[in-house]
Amino acid sequence: MADFEIRKKIKSRRVGKLKTMHGVIDTPFFMPIATKGAVKNLSPKELQDLGAQIILGNTYHLWLRPGHDLVKKSGGLQKFMDWDGPMLTDSGGYQVFSLANWKAEKKRDNRGRVKLTEKGAEFRDPLDGKKYFMTPEKSIEIQLALGSDIIMVFDECPPYPCSREYAKRSLERTARWAERCKKYFDKKISNSKLESLKIGSKLKIGNSKLNRPLLFGIVQGSVYKDLRQESARQLVNLGFDGYAIGGVAVGEPREKMKKILEWVLPLLPEDKPRYLMGLGRPEEIAFAVENGIDMFDCVIPTRNARHGSLFVWKYAKIKPSSKNNFYKTINITNEKYKKDFKPLDKNCGCYACQNFSRAYLRHLFSVGEPLAGRLASIHNLNFYLKLMEKLRK
RNA sequence: GGGUGCGUCGCAUAGCGGCAAUUGCUCCAGACUGUAAAUUUGGCGCCCUCCGGGCUUCGCAGGUUCGAGUCCUGCCGCACCCA
Numbered sequence: 001m002a003d004f005e006i007r008k009k010i011k012s013r014r015v016g017k018l019k020t021m022h023g024v025i026d027t028p029f030f031m032p033i034a035t036k037g038a039v040k041n042l043s044p045k046e047l048q049d050l051g052a053q054i055i056l057g058n059t060y061h062l063w064l065r066p067g068h069d070l071v072k073k074s075g076g077l078q079k080f081m082d083w084d085g086p087m088l089t090d091s092g093g094y095q096v097f098s099l100a101n102w103k104a105e106k107k108r109d110n111r112g113r114v115k116l117t118e119k120g121a122e123f124r125d126p127l128d129g130k131k132y133f134m135t136p137e138k139s140i141e142i143q144l145a146l147g148s149d150i151i152m153v154f155d156e157c158p159p160y161p162c163s164r165e166y167a168k169r170s171l172e173r174t175a176r177w178a179e180r181c182k183k184y185f186d187k188k189i190s191n192s193k194l195e196s197l198k199i200g201s202k203l204k205i206g207n208s209k210l211n212r213p214l215l216f217g218i219v220q221g222s223v224y225k226d227l228r229q230e231s232a233r234q235l236v237n238l239g240f241d242g243y244a245i246g247g248v249a250v251g252e253p254r255e256k257m258k259k260i261l262e263w264v265l266p267l268l269p270e271d272k273p274r275y276l277m278g279l280g281r282p283e284e285i286a287f288a289v290e291n292g293i294d295m296f297d298c299v300i301p302t303r304n305a306r307h308g309s310l311f312v313w314k315y316a317k318i319k320p321s322s323k324n325n326f327y328k329t330i331n332i333t334n335e336k337y338k339k340d341f342k343p344l345d346k347n348c349g350c351y352a353c354q355n356f357s358r359a360y361l362r363h364l365f366s367v368g369e370p371l372a373g374r375l376a377s378i379h380n381l382n383f384y385l386k387l388m389e390k391l392r393k
Numbered sequence: 394g395g396g397u398g399c400g401u402c403g404c405a406u407a408g409c410g411g412c413a414a415u416u417g418c419u420c421c422a423g424a425c426u427g428u429a430a431a432u433u434u435g436g437c438g439c440c441c442u443c444c445g446g447g448c449u450u451c452g453c454a455g456g457u458u459c460g461a462g463u464c465c466u467g468c469c470g471c472a473c474c475c476a
Contacts, residue, residue, distance in 0.1 A: 035428050056427075094427045102429050113429085126429050157427075218427090249426045278427040299428050306431045307424085335421070365431095373431055 003210060003241060004273050012265075012292040015392050018273055020054075020086040020149035021210050022078060027273065028289045030388045031056040031088055031297040032381055036065070037081045040302050041374045042381070044083040050350070050378065051385045054149070055083060056297045059142045060092035064125055064132065068145035076147025088150035088297070091139045091181075093218065094278070096121050097157040097250065116156065118173065136180040140215075144188055148213055152244065153181035155218040160251040167222035174220050175234045182238055185215045214241035216275060222247060223256045225263050232267040242295075243268045244275040249284075257284065261291050282311065282327055282387055286320040289391045301384045305376035308333040308365050311383040313347040320390055327383070332376065337362045350382035351375075 004027075006016040018025045032039045032047060035058040039047055047055065057077055062068060074080040078087060100114040115122040120135030139154035155174045158167055189212050217235035221227030235243060245264055248257050257279075268274055275295035276288050285296050301311070310330050318326045330337070332344070340358040352361070352375035364372035 031427095033428065040428085040431085058428080061428085088427095090427050095429090097427090099429065152427080155427095244427080246427065251426095275427090280426050284426080298426050299430090300426055303425065303428065303430070303432080307433090308431095309425080331423085333422095368431080370431075 003214065004271060013290050014292055014294060019210050021213060022086040022149050023209060025053045025086055026392055027294040028388060028391055029053050029295060030384050033297055033299050033302065036061045037077060040306065041377045044081060046378065050382050054086040054088060057087055057089045057146065059089050059139050060095045062146060063142050068142040072145040078147055086149040089143045089146055089148035089152065091152040091154040092134050093155035094157050095123065097159060099123060099126065101159060136177040137184045140181050140184045150214045150216060151185065152216050153178045153218055155220060155246055157247045157250065158222050162222045164224055167224055167227055171220050171227050171231050175231065178217050178235060179238055182215060216240055216242040216244050218244040218246040219264050220247045223252050228260055228263045229267060232264045236267065236269060242273040242275060244277050246277045248276065249278055249280055261288060265292050285387065286391060301380035302377050305380040306373040310344055310376055311380050312345045316347045318390065320387055332358060332361050333365045344379055348379065348382060350379050352379040
């Protein structure tokens with residue numbers, strides 16, 4: 001099979017399979033986020049039991065701690081963290097956005113956490129202030145060392161609102177960075193192919209597995225139609241294994257996301273996977289799938305879980321659509337759940353819902369027991385992964 | 394019996410003549426989108442036409458003062474010390 005195969009197409013929605021070094025993934029799929037080498041609160045075994053096919057790690061965080069050399073020495077991130085499956089790594093591009101934003105919010109902190117130049121981005125470790133310089137080449141080098149199955153180019157994710165001029169300049173730089181990433185990646189891969197030929201007989205590369213990581217480009221351009229389209233064309237010209245749409249859900253009005261998909265998707269090759277970065281709420285994911293997106297990742301299910309916000313199916317049999325009516329969220333810490341002995345979600349089969357009441361979970365949150373965040377994370381991830389299952393039907 | 398200190402919004406604290414009154418916790422509600430995040434924002438005497446305004450509060454009762462949580466007197470309660 002090709003790296004990516006569409007098995008079924010219903011209008012714009014695509015159901016297929018994506019081949020990686022660590023196995024084949026059913027698309028469309030959702031990636032739980034394991035920024036620092038762990039999905040917060042959950043073990044890899046639990047993730048697997050929930051039906052997670054692939055997880056996401058972060059280049060920037062793992063570079064700082066424990067360091068990509070150490071991870072490589074341990075046999076790659078999969079082995080290091082005992083995740084027996086595919087993994088995508090984000091390039092650290094998002095941190096240019098989020099750490100710079102953080103700096104802006106905390107005006108007292110004049111040290112500055114991110115400095116951008118043509119060469120790359122200078123970061124300061126939020127914990128100890130130490131300087132790091134990330135470049136497109138460095139990002140790829142780290143991702144290769146981590147053993148990533150899907151490598152993202154190093155990009156800049158501009159904030160919203162963002163002026164046209166800034167978006168344009170940022171986009172042009174991001175395009176040059178994408179080219180540098182690809183060049184560096186191709187060089188490294190062809191070198192390592194020579195390496196693997198030498199020991200080829202010892203390597204077990206089955207038919208269902210790829211012998212190299214995939215490299216994805218990232219479409220930027222903020223909320224400007226021509227910039228988004230220009231970005232998509234540039235990346236397609238360079239040629240990537242897949243295409244991501246970045247810089248979405250950074251504070252822009254909800255309708256803009258729909259517009260961005262409308263502008264960009266027709267320009268992307270049908271036979272390559274498409275990844276909507278950082279999205280999103282369940283209805284946003286459902287909408288994007290209906291419009292031809294194959295991959296997602298988001299902190300919402302795990303972060304909101306830790307903060308007591310749970311996703312609950314509204315109906316036993318749901319057909320997720322772009323309409324925002326197939327679920328609701330409840331804040332389990334609310335007083336009204338104090339004596340509510342019903343399951344978290346009567347339509348959910350997860351470990352938390354099968355064994356514990358709302359009253360118990362509320363109690364755990366109110367006394368600060370770590371099990372609270374664990375059970376809530378299990379439930380919310382189950383919700384997201386089941387949602388994807390439904391969207392694959 | 395004598396002495397000293399202390400009583401402030403659930404708890405704990407600040408306040409030393411202009412105060413509906415600090416801060417922390419608890420409590421209540423909200424936010425969270427390629428994780429800076431088990432984080433964070435708001436509310437927490439009562440009432441209103443809720444921008445703003447009114448009323449009632451700092452153990453209790455008096456007093457001094459234009460004005461008292463703050464000063465004075467007495468009482469009640471608590472803590473400690475000496476008998």
